[in-house]
Amino acid sequence: MNLGTTRVKTEITAKPKVRPNKSAFAAIIGRPSVGKSTLLNRLCGAKAAIVSPVPQTTRNSIRGIVNRPEGQIVFVDTPGMHISGKKLNLRLLETAARALDEADIALYVLDASRPPGPEEDAVIKVLERRDGAASQKTVAAINKIDAADSAAAAISDNYLKERLPLLPSERVFYISALRNEGIDAMLACMFRLAPEGPALYGKDCYTDQEPAFRIAEIVREKAMNRLREELPHSIYVDVADMELRSSGTGKTACQTLWVRAFIMAERESQKGMIVGKGGSMIRSIRLAALRDLKKVFDWKIELDLRVKTAQDWRGNDAILKKLV
Ligand SMILES: Nc1nc2c(ncn2[C@@H]2O[C@H](COP(=O)(O)OP(=O)(O)OP(=O)(O)O)[C@@H](O)[C@H]2O)c(=O)[nH]1
Ligand SMILES: [Mg+2]
Structure with a gap:
């Protein structure tokens, strides 16, 4: 018996451990000032979107690209959903809804420091419009936990249980975009949900703005x-x-x-x-x-x-x- 040949054969047939490459668009949605843009910047590690304490800062879909060994997620920051009949607000709402329609995953951001109000209901309605999305491809992030006590954060959590009963609790994350808390676990979950596919942007890109x-x-x-x-x-x-x-x-x-x-x-x-x-x-x-x-x-x-x-x-x- 030629042991040498056997050894070589074993080496050739051993399958390399290659993880499938993930690739997804994820729309970050939520009411104004919940910290969507701060979160986008935290995720892509650079300042892709502008931030201010004034509600309705973001007026466009802003892409922030995240590369990890698992693959690439293109996060799309959107204008905060604000109910108003004014022309600008209607366009902002449309922009957010369109980004959500085009996304593989919805990242729904809530604010632990403010109880949900009528605007939160408007976000839920848009999420529900996505066919079955409320249960399948939605991840919720209760943000600003650094600025809220656990009782306040629980109000947002209970709201989610009531309004999105099909959203599993493993897909609800308590985070602080400002202090970089809870982000890694949330991102890992999003990569698990992401479909397989090729990266859309080069590895050194963090945004695509002119x-x-x-x-x-x-x-x-x-x-x-x-x-x-x-x-x-x-x-x-x-x-x-x-x-x-x-x-x-x-x-x-x-x-x-x-x-x-x-x-x-x-x-x-x-x-x-x-x-x-x-x-x-x-x-x-x-x-x-x-x-x-x-x-x-x-x-x-x-x-x-x-x-x-x-x-x-x-x-x-x-x-x-x-x-x-
Ligand atoms: N304490 C605290 N503040 C935060 C956090 N994330 C964002 N903020 C603050 O919340 C305010 C609004 O943040 P943005 O990121 O502009 O919020 P947005 O959801 O993008 O707002 P719009 O674009 O207006 O919809 C800013 O003053 C941020 O510094 C957080 O995790 N903790
Ligand atoms: Mg914003």
Whole structure:
């Protein structure tokens, strides 16, 4: 008997342990300000979506890509679901519902620090619209556990038991997106639910947003975090012009992205508050935006930031179509 041959044969026939590659779209849905965008950023390990304490910060579907040995999940952050007959709100609702329709998995985020209200019921209705999704491909995350005691968090848990009785308790997670608690277990569960398939994005990608959109969003975040009352909701940012300029040669060669952007107010009377006393407000917005932009882009950035009015833009279909 030729032992050598036997050994070689055994080695060849032993099956390598290859895990199937998972690939899925997961829509992050929930009412405004529950922490969806904070969670997206935590998951993809970079700031893909803007965050503010003001409800209805997110106005678009924002992709954040998560790569793990199991495969890739493309998370889609969505606008918070807010009930209102206003044109902008209706479009935001549509955006969220569409992302959910297109997703393999729904990641439903609740806020442990606030009891569920009528808006929560609206989210449940959209989830129920997905055929059987409430029981099959939904994961729930009760967020902000760092800011709520266990009794408060239990209110959200009981709400889920009552409204989504088919959702198994193994798919309900207590998390803090802010403090990075409970996220790994939730992500592992989502990979188990994900179908097999090829990765859609390269391993080094964490988002797929165009530069002009990212710049507009970063400026809007800085403005939303500084402006008060109705102003955060009254603005949008228009990147009107961008140019990549080269300077120097050899070792001193560098590229600068020159950007002209406008913070668009809804009324002429709002412009003064956005500019601030002696230009202090717009300067603060601009400097804060530049700090973030430097982290996002490899180029040097020059930002020419101004304020303009687009009268009552929230009711203007043409503008809304461009924005949302
Ligand atoms: N304490 C605490 N605060 C959080 C947590 N996650 C998010 N927040 C805060 O909640 C606020 C809203 O966060 P966002 O991530 O913008 O919420 P969102 O659900 O994306 O909001 P919309 O885009 O308006 O629907 C911000 O002030 C966050 O810092 C958390 O785990 N704990
Ligand atoms: Mg958001």
